[in-house]
Amino acid sequence: MKVELEADKCVASGQCVLAAMDVFDQDDDGIAVLLEETPGPELLDDVREAVAVCPAAAIRLVEQ
Amino acid sequence: MAQTADVVPEFPMPRASGCPFDPPPALQELQKQGPLVKVRLQDGSEPWLVTRYAEQRALLGDARVSADNTMPGYPTKGDGGGGENGEDKFSFIMLDDPEHARQRRMVTAPFAIKRIEALRPTVQKIVDGLIDDMLAGPQPVDLVEAFALPIPSLVICELLGVPYDDHEFFQDNTKTMVHRDATPAERGQAVRAIAEFLSGLLVERRADPRDDLLSSIAGRVTAGEIDHRQATEMALLMLFAGHETTANMIALGTAALFEHPDQLALLRESDDPKLVASAVEELLRYLNITHLGRRRAAVEDIEIAGQVVKAGEGLIFTNEIANRDPEVFADPDRLDITRDARRHVAFSFGVHQCLGQPLARMELQVVYGTLYKRIPTLRLACRPEDVRFKHDAFIYGVHELPVAW
Ligand code: HEM
Ligand code: SF4
Numbered sequence: 001m002k003v004e005l006e007a008d009k010c011v012a013s014g015q016c017v018l019a020a021m022d023v024f025d026q027d028d029d030g031i032a033v034l035l036e037e038t039p040g041p042e043l044l045d046d047v048r049e050a051v052a053v054c055p056a057a058a059i060r061l062v063e064q
Numbered sequence: 065m066a067q068t069a070d071v072v073p074e075f076p077m078p079r080a081s082g083c084p085f086d087p088p089p090a091l092q093e094l095q096k097q098g099p100l101v102k103v104r105l106q107d108g109s110e111p112w113l114v115t116r117y118a119e120q121r122a123l124l125g126d127a128r129v130s131a132d133n134t135m136p137g138y139p140t141k142g143d144g145g146g147g148e149n150g151e152d153k154f155s156f157i158m159l160d161d162p163e164h165a166r167q168r169r170m171v172t173a174p175f176a177i178k179r180i181e182a183l184r185p186t187v188q189k190i191v192d193g194l195i196d197d198m199l200a201g202p203q204p205v206d207l208v209e210a211f212a213l214p215i216p217s218l219v220i221c222e223l224l225g226v227p228y229d230d231h232e233f234f235q236d237n238t239k240t241m242v243h244r245d246a247t248p249a250e251r252g253q254a255v256r257a258i259a260e261f262l263s264g265l266l267v268e269r270r271a272d273p274r275d276d277l278l279s280s281i282a283g284r285v286t287a288g289e290i291d292h293r294q295a296t297e298m299a300l301l302m303l304f305a306g307h308e309t310t311a312n313m314i315a316l317g318t319a320a321l322f323e324h325p326d327q328l329a330l331l332r333e334s335d336d337p338k339l340v341a342s343a344v345e346e347l348l349r350y351l352n353i354t355h356l357g358r359r360r361a362a363v364e365d366i367e368i369a370g371q372v373v374k375a376g377e378g379l380i381f382t383n384e385i386a387n388r389d390p391e392v393f394a395d396p397d398r399l400d401i402t403r404d405a406r407r408h409v410a411f412s413f414g415v416h417q418c419l420g421q422p423l424a425r426m427e428l429q430v431v432y433g434t435l436y437k438r439i440p441t442l443r444l445a446c447r448p449e450d451v452r453f454k455h456d457a458f459i460y461g462v463h464e465l466p467v468a469w
Contacts, residue, residue, distance in 0.1 A: 011165070011415050011417065011419075012168075012169070012172035012419070013411075013417050014175065014180075014422040015421075017177045018406075018425075019406070026176040026177060026178070028176075029172050029173050029176075030172035030174075030176035031169075049406065052407055053406060053407060055125070055411075055415065056414070056417075
Protein backbone atom coordinates (compact mmCIF):
# COMPACT_ATOMS: atom_id res chain seq x y z
CA MET A 1 0.00 0.00 0.00
CA LYS A 2 1.17 3.47 -0.87
CA VAL A 3 0.29 6.74 0.84
CA GLU A 4 -0.42 9.79 -1.31
CA LEU A 5 -0.42 13.25 0.16
CA GLU A 6 -1.61 16.34 -1.68
CA ALA A 7 0.16 18.98 0.35
CA ASP A 8 -1.52 21.87 -1.47
CA LYS A 9 -4.86 20.75 -0.03
CA CYS A 10 -3.50 20.55 3.52
CA VAL A 11 -4.99 22.96 6.07
CA ALA A 12 -2.45 22.15 8.79
CA SER A 13 -4.92 20.55 11.18
CA GLY A 14 -2.23 18.23 12.54
CA GLN A 15 -4.69 15.35 12.62
CA CYS A 16 -2.57 13.00 10.49
CA VAL A 17 0.43 13.53 12.74
CA LEU A 18 -1.65 12.65 15.80
CA ALA A 19 -3.08 9.57 14.08
CA ALA A 20 0.12 8.26 12.48
CA MET A 21 3.21 9.90 13.91
CA ASP A 22 5.55 7.47 12.11
CA VAL A 23 4.13 8.28 8.71
CA PHE A 24 3.37 12.02 8.83
CA ASP A 25 5.16 15.10 10.04
CA GLN A 26 4.71 18.84 9.43
CA ASP A 27 7.02 21.40 7.87
CA ASP A 28 7.83 24.75 9.49
CA ASP A 29 4.47 26.12 8.37
CA GLY A 30 2.53 23.19 9.78
CA ILE A 31 1.87 21.70 6.34
CA ALA A 32 1.91 17.90 6.29
CA VAL A 33 4.90 16.00 4.93
CA LEU A 34 5.15 12.30 4.26
CA LEU A 35 7.82 10.45 6.22
CA GLU A 36 7.03 7.02 4.89
CA GLU A 37 5.50 6.51 1.46
CA THR A 38 5.07 2.74 1.81
CA PRO A 39 4.43 2.09 5.50
CA GLY A 40 4.59 -1.46 6.79
CA PRO A 41 1.42 -3.41 7.59
CA GLU A 42 1.70 -2.57 11.30
CA LEU A 43 1.17 1.10 10.45
CA LEU A 44 -1.78 0.74 8.10
CA ASP A 45 -4.47 1.09 10.75
CA ASP A 46 -2.93 4.38 11.83
CA VAL A 47 -2.77 5.57 8.23
CA ARG A 48 -6.41 4.62 7.69
CA GLU A 49 -7.30 6.69 10.75
CA ALA A 50 -5.32 9.61 9.30
CA VAL A 51 -7.22 9.30 6.01
CA ALA A 52 -10.50 9.30 7.94
CA VAL A 53 -9.75 12.32 10.11
CA CYS A 54 -8.03 14.54 7.52
CA PRO A 55 -10.53 17.40 7.13
CA ALA A 56 -9.19 18.40 3.72
CA ALA A 57 -9.23 15.02 1.94
CA ALA A 58 -5.52 15.44 1.34
CA ILE A 59 -4.48 11.85 2.10
CA ARG A 60 -5.15 8.67 0.17
CA LEU A 61 -4.09 5.09 0.67
CA VAL A 62 -3.77 3.30 -2.66
CA GLU A 63 -3.05 -0.28 -3.70
CA GLN A 64 0.26 -0.56 -5.43
CA MET B 65 -40.52 13.42 1.10
CA ALA B 66 -41.61 17.00 0.59
CA GLN B 67 -42.23 19.14 3.64
CA THR B 68 -45.07 21.62 3.66
CA ALA B 69 -44.58 25.07 5.11
CA ASP B 70 -46.63 24.51 8.25
CA VAL B 71 -44.61 21.47 9.41
CA VAL B 72 -41.19 23.04 9.00
CA PRO B 73 -39.71 22.95 12.52
CA GLU B 74 -38.26 26.06 14.06
CA PHE B 75 -34.54 26.36 14.79
CA PRO B 76 -32.90 26.59 17.26
CA MET B 77 -34.73 24.32 19.67
CA PRO B 78 -34.56 24.17 23.45
CA ARG B 79 -32.70 21.46 25.35
CA ALA B 80 -34.77 19.24 27.63
CA SER B 81 -34.81 20.45 31.21
CA GLY B 82 -32.67 18.22 33.39
CA CYS B 83 -30.56 17.09 30.39
CA PRO B 84 -28.10 19.96 29.98
CA PHE B 85 -25.45 17.80 28.29
CA ASP B 86 -27.68 16.37 25.57
CA PRO B 87 -28.68 18.15 22.36
CA PRO B 88 -32.31 19.26 22.11
CA PRO B 89 -34.53 16.15 21.79
CA ALA B 90 -36.37 17.73 18.83
CA LEU B 91 -33.02 18.06 17.05
CA GLN B 92 -32.13 14.41 17.63
CA GLU B 93 -35.61 13.53 16.39
CA LEU B 94 -34.91 15.39 13.12
CA GLN B 95 -31.82 13.24 12.62
CA LYS B 96 -34.09 10.19 12.54
CA GLN B 97 -36.28 11.87 9.90
CA GLY B 98 -33.49 12.26 7.39
CA PRO B 99 -29.98 13.51 6.69
CA LEU B 100 -31.21 16.85 5.36
CA VAL B 101 -34.29 18.55 6.75
CA LYS B 102 -35.60 22.07 6.23
CA VAL B 103 -35.91 24.25 9.34
CA ARG B 104 -37.30 27.73 9.84
CA LEU B 105 -35.34 30.55 11.43
CA GLN B 106 -36.90 33.49 13.25
CA ASP B 107 -36.67 35.64 10.11
CA GLY B 108 -38.81 33.11 8.24
CA SER B 109 -35.99 31.80 6.07
CA GLU B 110 -35.81 28.05 5.62
CA PRO B 111 -32.29 26.68 5.31
CA TRP B 112 -31.39 23.01 5.25
CA LEU B 113 -30.37 21.43 8.50
CA VAL B 114 -27.80 18.72 7.87
CA THR B 115 -28.37 16.19 10.60
CA ARG B 116 -26.12 13.22 10.01
CA TYR B 117 -22.41 12.64 10.28
CA ALA B 118 -21.73 11.36 6.75
CA GLU B 119 -23.63 14.17 5.02
CA GLN B 120 -22.13 16.81 7.31
CA ARG B 121 -18.60 15.70 6.46
CA ALA B 122 -19.39 15.44 2.76
CA LEU B 123 -20.93 18.90 2.53
CA LEU B 124 -18.51 20.68 4.87
CA GLY B 125 -15.75 19.29 2.65
CA ASP B 126 -17.46 20.37 -0.58
CA ALA B 127 -16.01 23.36 -2.45
CA ARG B 128 -19.53 24.25 -3.69
CA VAL B 129 -20.44 25.09 -0.11
CA SER B 130 -19.47 28.61 0.94
CA ALA B 131 -18.61 29.99 4.36
CA ASP B 132 -18.96 33.56 3.11
CA ASN B 133 -21.78 35.11 5.12
CA THR B 134 -22.63 37.58 2.33
CA MET B 135 -23.59 34.75 -0.06
CA PRO B 136 -27.29 34.53 -0.99
CA GLY B 137 -29.06 32.14 1.34
CA TYR B 138 -26.42 32.19 4.09
CA PRO B 139 -28.41 31.54 7.27
CA THR B 140 -27.28 34.49 9.34
CA LYS B 141 -30.10 36.60 10.44
CA GLY B 142 -33.05 36.02 12.64
CA ASP B 143 -31.82 33.62 15.29
CA GLY B 144 -28.68 35.20 16.63
CA GLY B 145 -26.49 32.61 14.91
CA GLY B 146 -23.94 32.98 12.13
CA GLY B 147 -22.04 36.23 11.56
CA GLU B 148 -20.14 35.59 14.79
CA ASN B 149 -18.89 39.10 15.23
CA GLY B 150 -21.76 40.82 13.57
CA GLU B 151 -19.42 41.62 10.69
CA ASP B 152 -19.42 40.48 7.09
CA LYS B 153 -16.66 38.27 5.69
CA PHE B 154 -14.90 38.30 9.02
CA SER B 155 -11.32 37.16 8.41
CA PHE B 156 -10.62 33.80 6.80
CA ILE B 157 -13.26 31.92 8.81
CA MET B 158 -15.79 33.61 6.51
CA LEU B 159 -13.83 33.44 3.29
CA ASP B 160 -13.69 30.71 0.68
CA ASP B 161 -10.67 29.18 -0.98
CA PRO B 162 -8.37 30.22 -2.54
CA GLU B 163 -8.36 33.40 -0.43
CA HIS B 164 -9.19 31.45 2.73
CA ALA B 165 -6.26 29.11 2.22
CA ARG B 166 -3.90 31.96 1.42
CA GLN B 167 -4.72 33.76 4.66
CA ARG B 168 -4.99 30.66 6.87
CA ARG B 169 -1.53 29.53 5.82
CA MET B 170 -0.09 32.78 7.14
CA VAL B 171 -0.88 31.65 10.68
CA THR B 172 -0.55 27.86 10.67
CA ALA B 173 3.08 27.66 11.82
CA PRO B 174 2.59 28.08 15.61
CA PHE B 175 -0.14 25.41 15.64
CA ALA B 176 2.06 22.60 14.30
CA ILE B 177 2.02 19.62 16.68
CA LYS B 178 5.71 19.97 17.63
CA ARG B 179 5.42 23.69 18.33
CA ILE B 180 2.37 23.02 20.50
CA GLU B 181 4.16 20.22 22.36
CA ALA B 182 6.97 22.66 23.12
CA LEU B 183 4.37 24.89 24.79
CA ARG B 184 3.09 22.11 27.05
CA PRO B 185 5.41 22.87 30.00
CA THR B 186 4.32 26.53 29.91
CA VAL B 187 0.67 25.49 29.98
CA GLN B 188 1.37 23.01 32.78
CA LYS B 189 2.95 25.82 34.79
CA ILE B 190 -0.05 28.09 34.20
CA VAL B 191 -2.47 25.34 35.24
CA ASP B 192 -0.45 24.43 38.34
CA GLY B 193 -0.20 28.07 39.34
CA LEU B 194 -3.95 28.57 39.12
CA ILE B 195 -4.56 25.40 41.14
CA ASP B 196 -2.09 26.63 43.80
CA ASP B 197 -4.04 29.89 43.99
CA MET B 198 -7.37 28.08 44.32
CA LEU B 199 -6.03 25.80 47.04
CA ALA B 200 -4.70 28.79 48.95
CA GLY B 201 -7.98 30.71 48.64
CA PRO B 202 -11.45 30.45 50.17
CA GLN B 203 -14.05 27.81 49.29
CA PRO B 204 -16.30 27.48 47.44
CA VAL B 205 -14.76 29.11 44.41
CA ASP B 206 -16.15 29.68 40.94
CA LEU B 207 -14.14 27.41 38.64
CA VAL B 208 -15.06 29.48 35.58
CA GLU B 209 -13.63 32.72 36.95
CA ALA B 210 -10.70 31.24 38.88
CA PHE B 211 -9.55 28.59 36.43
CA ALA B 212 -11.40 28.00 33.15
CA LEU B 213 -11.28 31.54 31.71
CA PRO B 214 -7.73 32.52 32.75
CA ILE B 215 -6.12 29.45 31.12
CA PRO B 216 -6.93 30.05 27.43
CA SER B 217 -6.60 33.76 28.01
CA LEU B 218 -3.06 33.42 29.34
CA VAL B 219 -2.13 30.90 26.67
CA ILE B 220 -3.47 32.78 23.64
CA CYS B 221 -1.97 36.02 24.89
CA GLU B 222 1.35 34.20 25.22
CA LEU B 223 1.04 32.92 21.65
CA LEU B 224 -0.04 36.27 20.20
CA GLY B 225 2.19 38.35 22.41
CA VAL B 226 -0.57 40.35 24.16
CA PRO B 227 0.52 41.86 27.47
CA TYR B 228 -1.10 40.20 30.49
CA ASP B 229 -2.17 43.53 31.97
CA ASP B 230 -4.76 43.83 29.24
CA HIS B 231 -6.47 40.53 29.96
CA GLU B 232 -9.39 41.81 31.98
CA PHE B 233 -10.22 44.19 29.19
CA PHE B 234 -10.17 41.25 26.77
CA GLN B 235 -12.37 39.00 28.87
CA ASP B 236 -15.01 41.68 29.38
CA ASN B 237 -15.18 42.50 25.72
CA THR B 238 -15.11 38.97 24.35
CA LYS B 239 -17.99 38.13 26.67
CA THR B 240 -20.08 40.93 25.17
CA MET B 241 -19.03 39.86 21.69
CA VAL B 242 -20.45 36.36 22.09
CA HIS B 243 -23.48 37.15 24.19
CA ARG B 244 -26.71 36.55 22.37
CA ASP B 245 -28.58 39.17 24.42
CA ALA B 246 -26.10 41.88 23.56
CA THR B 247 -27.50 44.32 21.02
CA PRO B 248 -25.69 44.56 17.69
CA ALA B 249 -24.47 47.98 18.82
CA GLU B 250 -23.00 46.58 22.04
CA ARG B 251 -21.37 43.75 20.17
CA GLY B 252 -19.94 46.11 17.60
CA GLN B 253 -18.59 48.32 20.35
CA ALA B 254 -16.80 45.41 22.04
CA VAL B 255 -15.29 44.24 18.76
CA ARG B 256 -14.11 47.77 18.00
CA ALA B 257 -12.51 48.19 21.42
CA ILE B 258 -10.46 45.02 21.04
CA ALA B 259 -9.75 45.65 17.38
CA GLU B 260 -8.37 49.08 18.16
CA PHE B 261 -6.10 47.67 20.82
CA LEU B 262 -4.79 44.84 18.62
CA SER B 263 -4.43 47.24 15.74
CA GLY B 264 -2.17 49.37 17.93
CA LEU B 265 -0.10 46.36 18.97
CA LEU B 266 0.29 45.31 15.34
CA VAL B 267 1.69 48.71 14.46
CA GLU B 268 4.15 48.42 17.36
CA ARG B 269 5.24 44.93 16.26
CA ARG B 270 5.78 46.09 12.71
CA ALA B 271 8.40 48.52 13.95
CA ASP B 272 9.74 46.26 16.66
CA PRO B 273 9.09 42.58 15.86
CA ARG B 274 9.34 39.92 18.55
CA ASP B 275 9.06 36.15 18.53
CA ASP B 276 5.29 36.00 18.61
CA LEU B 277 2.26 35.53 16.35
CA LEU B 278 1.32 39.23 16.30
CA SER B 279 4.78 40.03 14.94
CA SER B 280 4.49 37.41 12.24
CA ILE B 281 1.06 38.73 11.24
CA ALA B 282 2.49 42.25 11.27
CA GLY B 283 5.30 41.01 9.01
CA ARG B 284 2.72 39.98 6.41
CA VAL B 285 1.51 43.56 6.30
CA THR B 286 5.04 44.83 5.83
CA ALA B 287 5.47 42.31 3.02
CA GLY B 288 2.29 43.61 1.37
CA GLU B 289 0.48 40.24 1.59
CA ILE B 290 -2.45 41.57 3.60
CA ASP B 291 -3.55 45.05 4.62
CA HIS B 292 -3.68 46.34 8.15
CA ARG B 293 -7.42 45.74 8.52
CA GLN B 294 -7.07 42.10 7.46
CA ALA B 295 -4.21 41.69 9.93
CA THR B 296 -6.30 43.09 12.75
CA GLU B 297 -9.21 40.79 11.94
CA MET B 298 -6.83 37.83 11.84
CA ALA B 299 -5.45 38.62 15.27
CA LEU B 300 -8.95 39.17 16.58
CA LEU B 301 -10.05 35.82 15.18
CA MET B 302 -7.25 34.00 17.03
CA LEU B 303 -8.22 35.58 20.30
CA PHE B 304 -11.93 35.17 19.87
CA ALA B 305 -11.92 31.63 18.49
CA GLY B 306 -9.73 30.21 21.22
CA HIS B 307 -11.01 32.06 24.25
CA GLU B 308 -14.49 31.05 25.39
CA THR B 309 -14.33 27.78 23.47
CA THR B 310 -11.48 26.34 25.50
CA ALA B 311 -12.77 27.91 28.73
CA ASN B 312 -16.18 26.37 28.26
CA MET B 313 -14.70 22.96 27.52
CA ILE B 314 -12.84 23.16 30.83
CA ALA B 315 -15.83 24.18 32.96
CA LEU B 316 -18.56 22.28 31.13
CA GLY B 317 -16.27 19.23 30.93
CA THR B 318 -15.81 19.33 34.69
CA ALA B 319 -19.57 19.73 35.20
CA ALA B 320 -20.15 16.69 32.97
CA LEU B 321 -17.59 14.65 34.90
CA PHE B 322 -19.30 15.57 38.19
CA GLU B 323 -22.46 14.07 36.69
CA HIS B 324 -20.51 10.93 35.72
CA PRO B 325 -18.47 10.11 38.84
CA ASP B 326 -17.32 6.74 37.46
CA GLN B 327 -15.72 8.51 34.48
CA LEU B 328 -14.19 11.14 36.75
CA ALA B 329 -12.70 8.40 38.96
CA LEU B 330 -11.26 6.63 35.92
CA LEU B 331 -9.57 9.80 34.77
CA ARG B 332 -8.33 10.75 38.23
CA GLU B 333 -6.84 7.35 38.98
CA SER B 334 -5.10 6.81 35.65
CA ASP B 335 -1.53 7.78 34.85
CA ASP B 336 -1.93 6.97 31.20
CA PRO B 337 -1.60 10.03 28.95
CA LYS B 338 -3.45 8.05 26.27
CA LEU B 339 -6.53 7.82 28.49
CA VAL B 340 -6.36 11.55 29.16
CA ALA B 341 -6.11 12.24 25.42
CA SER B 342 -9.02 9.90 24.82
CA ALA B 343 -11.08 11.67 27.50
CA VAL B 344 -10.44 14.98 25.73
CA GLU B 345 -11.75 13.61 22.41
CA GLU B 346 -14.77 12.04 24.08
CA LEU B 347 -15.67 15.21 25.98
CA LEU B 348 -15.29 17.23 22.77
CA ARG B 349 -17.64 14.80 21.04
CA TYR B 350 -20.13 14.55 23.88
CA LEU B 351 -20.34 18.25 24.72
CA ASN B 352 -19.80 19.80 21.28
CA ILE B 353 -19.84 23.29 22.70
CA THR B 354 -20.41 25.15 19.40
CA HIS B 355 -24.11 24.47 19.58
CA LEU B 356 -25.96 26.67 17.11
CA GLY B 357 -24.54 24.98 14.06
CA ARG B 358 -21.93 25.83 11.46
CA ARG B 359 -23.41 28.11 8.80
CA ARG B 360 -22.91 27.80 5.04
CA ALA B 361 -24.59 28.56 1.68
CA ALA B 362 -24.63 26.43 -1.46
CA VAL B 363 -23.15 28.28 -4.45
CA GLU B 364 -24.08 25.54 -6.95
CA ASP B 365 -26.78 22.88 -7.03
CA ILE B 366 -25.60 19.89 -5.03
CA GLU B 367 -27.14 16.44 -5.15
CA ILE B 368 -26.85 14.59 -1.90
CA ALA B 369 -28.77 11.81 -0.16
CA GLY B 370 -31.55 11.90 -2.76
CA GLN B 371 -32.04 15.66 -2.32
CA VAL B 372 -30.96 18.65 -4.33
CA VAL B 373 -29.58 21.55 -2.37
CA LYS B 374 -30.03 24.45 -4.76
CA ALA B 375 -27.58 27.25 -5.33
CA GLY B 376 -28.52 30.08 -2.99
CA GLU B 377 -29.95 27.83 -0.28
CA GLY B 378 -28.60 27.96 3.25
CA LEU B 379 -27.11 25.08 5.20
CA ILE B 380 -26.80 24.61 8.96
CA PHE B 381 -24.57 21.87 10.33
CA THR B 382 -25.42 20.92 13.88
CA ASN B 383 -22.23 19.11 14.79
CA GLU B 384 -23.70 18.23 18.19
CA ILE B 385 -26.07 15.71 16.63
CA ALA B 386 -23.55 14.41 14.08
CA ASN B 387 -21.46 13.56 17.12
CA ARG B 388 -24.41 11.55 18.45
CA ASP B 389 -25.01 9.75 15.15
CA PRO B 390 -25.55 6.08 16.05
CA GLU B 391 -24.15 5.04 12.65
CA VAL B 392 -20.75 6.27 13.80
CA PHE B 393 -20.73 6.20 17.58
CA ALA B 394 -22.20 3.21 19.39
CA ASP B 395 -24.47 4.14 22.28
CA PRO B 396 -23.86 7.79 21.35
CA ASP B 397 -25.56 9.45 24.31
CA ARG B 398 -23.24 7.74 26.77
CA LEU B 399 -20.14 9.55 28.00
CA ASP B 400 -17.39 6.95 27.83
CA ILE B 401 -13.85 8.27 28.04
CA THR B 402 -12.41 4.93 26.98
CA ARG B 403 -14.10 4.94 23.57
CA ASP B 404 -12.25 5.97 20.42
CA ALA B 405 -13.96 9.28 19.66
CA ARG B 406 -11.26 10.73 17.42
CA ARG B 407 -13.52 10.99 14.38
CA HIS B 408 -15.85 13.51 16.03
CA VAL B 409 -16.67 16.76 14.27
CA ALA B 410 -16.55 19.05 17.32
CA PHE B 411 -13.91 21.07 15.44
CA SER B 412 -16.10 20.99 12.32
CA PHE B 413 -14.80 19.47 9.08
CA GLY B 414 -13.46 20.59 5.73
CA VAL B 415 -11.00 23.40 5.10
CA HIS B 416 -12.36 25.50 7.96
CA GLN B 417 -11.77 22.81 10.55
CA CYS B 418 -10.44 24.45 13.69
CA LEU B 419 -6.96 25.84 13.23
CA GLY B 420 -6.39 25.94 16.98
CA GLN B 421 -7.26 22.29 17.60
CA PRO B 422 -3.72 21.12 18.46
CA LEU B 423 -3.53 23.89 21.04
CA ALA B 424 -7.03 23.25 22.40
CA ARG B 425 -6.29 19.53 22.72
CA MET B 426 -3.03 20.12 24.55
CA GLU B 427 -4.58 22.64 26.95
CA LEU B 428 -7.46 20.29 27.73
CA GLN B 429 -5.10 17.34 28.20
CA VAL B 430 -3.09 19.33 30.72
CA VAL B 431 -6.24 20.47 32.51
CA TYR B 432 -8.10 17.15 32.65
CA GLY B 433 -4.85 15.34 33.47
CA THR B 434 -3.98 17.68 36.35
CA LEU B 435 -7.00 19.25 38.04
CA TYR B 436 -8.73 16.12 39.38
CA LYS B 437 -5.46 14.54 40.49
CA ARG B 438 -4.24 17.59 42.33
CA ILE B 439 -7.64 18.17 43.96
CA PRO B 440 -8.97 14.60 44.27
CA THR B 441 -11.94 15.64 46.39
CA LEU B 442 -13.05 18.36 43.98
CA ARG B 443 -16.84 18.51 43.96
CA LEU B 444 -19.77 20.65 42.94
CA ALA B 445 -20.61 23.14 45.71
CA CYS B 446 -24.24 23.67 44.76
CA ARG B 447 -27.16 21.50 43.76
CA PRO B 448 -26.77 20.24 40.16
CA GLU B 449 -30.10 21.82 39.25
CA ASP B 450 -28.78 25.23 40.34
CA VAL B 451 -25.96 25.28 37.80
CA ARG B 452 -26.87 27.85 35.15
CA PHE B 453 -26.15 26.80 31.59
CA LYS B 454 -25.43 29.20 28.73
CA HIS B 455 -28.40 28.33 26.61
CA ASP B 456 -28.30 31.89 25.34
CA ALA B 457 -24.69 32.13 24.15
CA PHE B 458 -23.05 31.17 20.87
CA ILE B 459 -20.76 28.80 22.69
CA TYR B 460 -22.39 26.44 25.14
CA GLY B 461 -21.12 26.27 28.70
CA VAL B 462 -21.88 27.16 32.29
CA HIS B 463 -22.17 30.69 33.63
CA GLU B 464 -20.42 29.67 36.80
CA LEU B 465 -19.39 26.44 38.47
CA PRO B 466 -19.06 26.70 42.25
CA VAL B 467 -16.62 24.04 43.48
CA ALA B 468 -15.19 22.96 46.83
CA TRP B 469 -12.93 20.11 48.02
C1 HEM C 1 -12.01 23.38 22.58
C2 HEM C 1 -11.81 24.52 22.00
C3 HEM C 1 -12.24 24.84 20.60
C4 HEM C 1 -13.34 24.44 19.88
C5 HEM C 1 -14.46 23.51 20.33
C6 HEM C 1 -13.24 25.06 18.58
C7 HEM C 1 -14.16 24.89 17.55
C8 HEM C 1 -14.02 25.38 16.28
C9 HEM C 1 -14.92 25.10 15.19
C10 HEM C 1 -16.17 24.22 15.29
C11 HEM C 1 -14.46 25.74 14.09
C12 HEM C 1 -15.03 25.66 12.68
C13 HEM C 1 -15.82 26.82 12.23
C14 HEM C 1 -16.56 26.52 10.95
O1 HEM C 1 -16.45 25.42 10.38
O2 HEM C 1 -17.31 27.39 10.50
C15 HEM C 1 -13.27 26.45 14.49
C16 HEM C 1 -12.52 27.25 13.65
C17 HEM C 1 -11.43 27.97 14.07
N1 HEM C 1 -10.82 27.91 15.31
FE1 HEM C 1 -11.40 26.78 16.87
N2 HEM C 1 -12.11 25.82 18.52
C18 HEM C 1 -11.46 25.71 19.73
C19 HEM C 1 -10.28 26.31 20.09
C20 HEM C 1 -9.54 27.14 19.29
C21 HEM C 1 -8.31 27.77 19.65
C22 HEM C 1 -7.58 27.56 20.97
C23 HEM C 1 -7.94 28.56 18.60
C24 HEM C 1 -6.74 29.46 18.40
C25 HEM C 1 -5.95 29.86 19.27
C26 HEM C 1 -8.93 28.40 17.56
C27 HEM C 1 -8.90 29.03 16.34
C28 HEM C 1 -9.77 28.78 15.30
C29 HEM C 1 -9.68 29.43 14.00
C30 HEM C 1 -8.66 30.46 13.58
C31 HEM C 1 -10.73 28.93 13.23
C32 HEM C 1 -11.06 29.29 11.79
C33 HEM C 1 -10.45 28.31 10.85
C34 HEM C 1 -10.79 28.54 9.41
O3 HEM C 1 -11.83 29.13 9.09
O4 HEM C 1 -9.99 28.13 8.54
N3 HEM C 1 -9.89 27.54 18.02
N4 HEM C 1 -13.01 26.20 15.83
S1 SF4 D 1 -4.75 15.76 8.48
FE1 SF4 D 1 -4.91 16.58 6.40
S2 SF4 D 1 -5.17 18.78 6.68
FE2 SF4 D 1 -4.48 17.97 8.64
S3 SF4 D 1 -2.27 18.23 8.62
FE3 SF4 D 1 -2.68 16.18 7.84
S4 SF4 D 1 -2.83 16.42 5.62
FE4 SF4 D 1 -2.98 18.45 6.49
